[in-house]
Amino acid sequence: KAGVTQTPRYLIKTRGQQVTLSCSPISGHRSVSWYQQTPGQGLQFLFEYFSETQRNKGNFPGRFSGRQFSNSRSEMNVSTLELGDSALYLCASSPGTGIYQPQHFGDGTRLSIL
């Protein structure tokens, strides 16, 4: 069974640009959650999608948004990039809704802002 797939693996952008990251969950999983990992802040929860609806949201500004498609694939968008957005962005999937479910993580997208 294929795991959670995130694309691209690495990305370099400049301040002010916008970026879209993609996540394909494990087949059959309907929930997708996004996390930001930085050395200073550690892992922080961004949001969770289930059945194309955002179910839970962390404490991030509105520049961070996401969506989920009918096939459960999810995208995360960050607009007006700032230097502090440089991070590893992780996606996780689970069979049911709610972050209490065991999360299966992808390898992440490393985003660098110049």
Place this chain on the structure above:
Amino acid sequence: GNSVTQMEGPVTLSEEAFLTINCTYTATGYPSLFWYVQYPGEGLQLLLKATKADDKGSNKGFEATYRKETTSFHLEKGSVQVSDSAVYFCALITGNQFYFGTGTSLTVIP
């Protein structure tokens, strides 16, 4: 606010040594507590969890007990192996939000 504090790393142990990685938390309500592990070159994966006070989570020889009186969830293993070398994250869920510690890197040497 809600937060998780875990011991600073890196931690280096010899094979068969006893491991403790401390984790304390601050949370409103009744959080669920987790330990996640990230092996080199792999994604994060759930190691164990406990959903209420005095519960003990266990997996692969690792254990952690949910201590409400000390707001702690320390990870322990009696005899570590080289294959346990990884980064360990303590985490909690409360109010439908995930909060992670900053991670503790463990290296086990033969």
